[in-house]
Amino acid sequence: MKYKRLYFMIFLSVAISVSACSKKDGAQPSVYVPPVEVPPNPSGTTGMTISQSLNQESPKTDLDVSVIYTNSTQSSANFKPLPNGYNDNIKSFILPKGYMVTFAENQNGTGESICYVAAVSDVKANLPSRLVGKVSFVRFFPIKYTNKKGLCNTNVSESAAQKSSWFYNWGLGATSSETGTYTPMTFGKGAATTANALAFITRTDVDHILSFNEPDNNSQANIPIIDTAIAHYKLMLQTGLRLVSPAVEQDNSTASTDWLPMFMDAANQQKLRVDVIALHWYDWGNEKNDKATDQLTADAVLTRFKNYVAKLHAAYPNQSLWFTEYNCNPARSEAVHELFMKSSTAYLNTVPYVERYAYFFPKSLPVSSGSPSYTPTPLGSVWYNISSPSAYSSNIIPN
Secondary structure (H helix, E strand, O other): OOOOOOOOOOOOOOOOEEEOOOOOOOOOOEEEOOOOOOOOOOOOOOOOEEEOOHHHOOOEEEOOOOOEEEOOOOOOOOEEEOOOOOOOOOOEEEEOOOEEEEEEOOOOOOOOEEEEEEOOOOEEEEOOOOOOOOOOEEEEEEOOOOEOEEEEOOOHHHHHHOOOOEEEOOOOOOOOEOOEEEOOEOOOHHHOOHHHHHHHHOOOOOOEEEOOEOOOOOOOOOOOOHHHHHHHHHHHHHHOOEEEOOEEOOOOOOOOOOHHHHHHHHHHHOOOOOOEEEEEEOOOOOOOOOOOOHHHHHHHHHHHHHHHHHHHHHHOOOOEEEEEEEOOOOOOOHHHHHHHHHHHHHHHOOOOOEEEEEEOOOOOOOOEOOOOOOOEOHHHHHHHHOOOOEOOOOOEOOO
């Protein structure tokens, strides 16, 4: 039965503590996330049109950017009621290039939902039959265009110094800047809350949220019970943002009894949208199987990595892939890391279903000299100088 309670979670300011989890030491400092008001639209038209008819025929109307439309009668800078006649009565739409839109069945973003990305051209489409005439939640917001290559680093200043197109720090507390787009992460279940979801509704500097970090690992997010993970993941659907799956350990991603497939099965049963699959890969189990030369070793690692990418795409053909942590194994030499870094990025740059990737620099091979200069190390310079294409090679139009 459709979830139709009023959406009273509206506020003018938010002061919350969020967990910024360190991959290195597990620390979780409290961070204040200030509210960001949605700017007014001076032109009165945005190019985002919803229609009560198929094929964008009349009656139709335009929506404002970055607010959430629901069937609630409440209104604020971040929430508006759907226009009269449009609750449970949207059948088609026009999404202008440079924007995303999320449509959902329930007014809190849950139930059947879909997220379109108009990355390279306008999208004019009818909603899928599962949502035609059933939408009570719409959020339309700008794309944060990034390149594929990014950086995972607990030190935000270091990421900025490397001019990463996008970056994350295993937490929620940073912001996007001119040098890079920030992608927050609800590292553990304690960060995936309604309060944090509402805080992200007020922000205009992010368009994706990463989910749990290795929930199958008791030294990381440690969420062994799938139903617990699902309950907390579901809360983040309130943001209307594009959501990335939990990132599991390398060998827990495809078999029917692995953590990620069980999570995805549960999400599908509850009609919870998962837009992107996050992945980790470190060539575990092969770190002692090196070849006669560094080049031959790097080539063998690349072959295994390519096989893993293909395997994941076969398992999750309807989602884009993000490699949020990967390298050729921390135990290998700097020379092998450099060779693999170059060959793996050259490969990933050509794979259309891999949207983003971030190399994990081992503690013994840091990306820079550290504070205050953050001068790139030799391996950091290799990463710095690698170019990559746009994360989007086409529009994202899910089924």
